[in-house]
Amino acid sequence: MKQSLRLLALAAALTAAFNAHAVVDATGDFLASFTGTHNAALDIVAADVSFDAAAGNFLLHAQTSGAIAGAPNVTYVFGFNRGGTANTPFGAIGLPDIAFNATAQLRADGTGAVGANAVTPNIIGNEIFGTVSASLLPSNGFAAQDYTWALWTIDTSITGLARNADFAASTNLAVAAVPEPETYALMLAGIGVVGVVARRRSRARQE
Known part of the structure; x- marks a missing residue:
């Protein structure tokens, strides 16, 4: 016993x-600075990022309050702080603690990218998944398992900070180990x- x-x-x-290491986000909490349509596919309700050391892959996941597949102009941006100097461009919209120096994008149209490298997401209902090789996100000082991440959605039909619709959290989060x-x-x-x-x-x- x-x-x-x-x-x-x-x-x-x-x-x-x-x-x-997963984050839960309130439904309908679009940024006041966002000027686009409040599409449910842009509304993050949960997200997580983990690192599979055996396979050398980052596993990305986001869940929204509505169906994702085919939603127009919707992109999910996973920002990674890999160490060293990081960008903090969101202070003007009240999110000064989001820091990153690399991004992986997953799109509602079934495409994705890390820089010039294509990434193909899997979309199931209101969830989107992506697998990104660590080789596409090389270290800038941190070990891969020590990276931190943030997630936000953008409406690609809009330019500037007004395109940012919703953030999963107001600060970076630790990558979970598989x-x-x-x-x-x-x-x-x-x-x-x-x-x-x-x-x-x-x-x-x-x-």
Whole structure:
């Protein structure tokens, strides 16, 4: 029983640590400076970025309050601070702490890019996913797992700061580490213990 409790506690801690790097954003909180249409595909409600060290890839994810595929002029910009000098261009719209020196763009039309390199996102309903090789985001001082990130949406039919519709957070966030296979096994073991305990309790009530 003690071993089961230890498994549960450790699995819960690992899951919480991974989820802590995700961000949840309020629905409908478009910037006052945004001059475009309040399209739900521009309205970020959740996002996360993780780094898969084994594969050498960054995994990007954003969720919005409405369907994404085909939404006109919608781009999701993931900004990365890779160390060294970073840009902080959003002070004038109340977001001075967003800092980046590289970006990856995922678009609602099913295209994407890191600089001149194409990235193909996956879109499912109101979620968009992208996989970006770390080689496309080379270090500027930080190790890849120590990069920080920010996410914002833009209406590409508008120019200047007025094109920025919504930010996932008001500051940069830490990149999460994708759990190693052994960690996944431990998390699954913890979930298995939960199932066993639940079944035993159910049988006990029936007897």
